[in-house]
Amino acid sequence: MIAVENIRVLRRGAEILRDISLELIPGEVLAIVGPNGAGKSTLLQVMSGDLLPQAGTVKLEGRALKDWAPLALARRRSVMPQAARLGFPLPARDVVALGRLPFERLYDRSANQAAVAAAIGAADIAHLAARSYATLSGGEQQRVQLARAMAQLDLEASVPPLLLLDEPTASLDLAHAHGVLRLARRLAGQGVAVAAVLHDLGLAHAYADRVAVLQQGRLLALDVPARALTPEILAQAFAVDAAFYDGHLVIRGPLAA
Numbered sequence: 462m463i464a465v466e467n468i469r470v471l472r473r474g475a476e477i478l479r480d481i482s483l484e485l486i487p488g489e490v491l492a493i494v495g496p497n498g499a500g501k502s503t504l505l506q507v508m509s510g511d512l513l514p515q516a517g518t519v520k521l522e523g524r525a526l527k528d529w530a531p532l533a534l535a536r537r538r539s540v541m542p543q544a545a546r547l548g549f550p551l552p553a554r555d556v557v558a559l560g561r562l563p564f565e566r567l568y569d570r571s572a573n574q575a576a577v578a579a580a581i582g583a584a585d586i587a588h589l590a591a592r593s594y595a596t597l598s599g600g601e602q603q604r605v606q607l608a609r610a611m612a613q614l615d616l617e618a619s620v621p622p623l624l625l626l627d628e629p630t631a632s633l634d635l636a637h638a639h640g641v642l643r644l645a646r647r648l649a650g651q652g653v654a655v656a657a658v659l660h661d662l663g664l665a666h667a668y669a670d671r672v673a674v675l676q677q678g679r680l681l682a683l684d685v686p687a688r689a690l691t692p693e694i695l696a697q698a699f700a701v702d703a704a705f706y707d708g709h710l711v712i713r714g715p716l717a718a
Contacts, residue, residue, distance in 0.1 A: 462486050462654045463508060463538075463623055468517035470503055470678075478514070478678045487621040490642075490649045491656045492665035492686075495675035496699050501545060501658045504675065505627050506657060509540045514622035522620065524557035525711045535563035539613035543631065545606050547594055553605045554590040557581055560612030567615075577612050583644055584608035585637075599632040607641060614653060621652035628658050662703075666690050666710040674698050684708075 463485045470478040478500045485491050485508075493501050506512035510526040519526045521537060529537075539560065547556070557580055561573040568576075582586055584607050589597060594605060604717055608630055614622045626645070630638035642664050645655045649670070654667045659665045665672050665686065672689035674682040682689040690710055695703040704714045 464520045466518050468514045470514050483681050485654045485656050487652045488649050489670045490645050492669035492672045493658045494665050499675040500678045501626050505625050538609045541606050541610040542628045543600050543626050543627045553594050556594050556605050557608045557612050560609040580608040580612040603632050624653050624655045626657040636684045
């Protein structure tokens with residue numbers, strides 16, 4: 462589906478990502494975790510095509526992202542950024558409908574409206590649909606943006622789409638955070654390839670098929686949760702004391718100085 466090969470990113474002379482290689486396949490949820498400044502969001506920007514690396518390539522379906530036409534790429538991958546501000550007032554329903562712009566000429570109006578309605582229902586924001594986006598709380602705006610990203614997924618395409626989520630559970634309460642990851646798992650069950658930047662290691666352990674652990678711009682681990690989120694790796698990446706109890710990851714606190 463999408464392959465990242467030997468990526469290197471520099472910003473103002475600082476190396477943000479170094480020699481990152483990974484592959485995301487249809488039907489998989491990949492969690493990207495790491496401490497602040499590890500390069501998680503930068504990696505997602507590279508995977509989306511929003512940021513060109515100084516070295517390495519990113520290929521979608523075997524073709525470099527830079528060679529995709531913008532409209533064709535918008536039909537194949539959807540991105541939910543960390544934060545999205547609007548400079549003009551729109552009801553939440555219209556924000557979600559923005560996700561269907563790449564498909565206006567591909568599907569008829571009723572099909573696009575049905576996709577918007579399905580995304581609103583899946584994100585549990587029907588009660589927010591008529592409200593102005595600007596008046597919503599941070600968590601509510603986050604759920605509207607999730608619905609917009611979902612509306613942009615072409616689940617009828619012959620090749621499964623790609624969904625990239627940058628901190629999709631930020632600003633959400635516990636129930637909605639779990640709801641977002643359950644939704645990601647459901648989409649993966651429909652063949653969607655999902656990558657999500659997460660801060661909550663418990664959610665990554667519970668919902669991801671694989672976890673990429675970044676530390677200072679390097680890929681420290683890439684494996685199933687039980688092998689990527691070991692106490693040893695977490696101590697190295699996050700400087701925390703972690704353990705497993707009854708199959709659940711528990712962070713007991715920072716490592717002793």
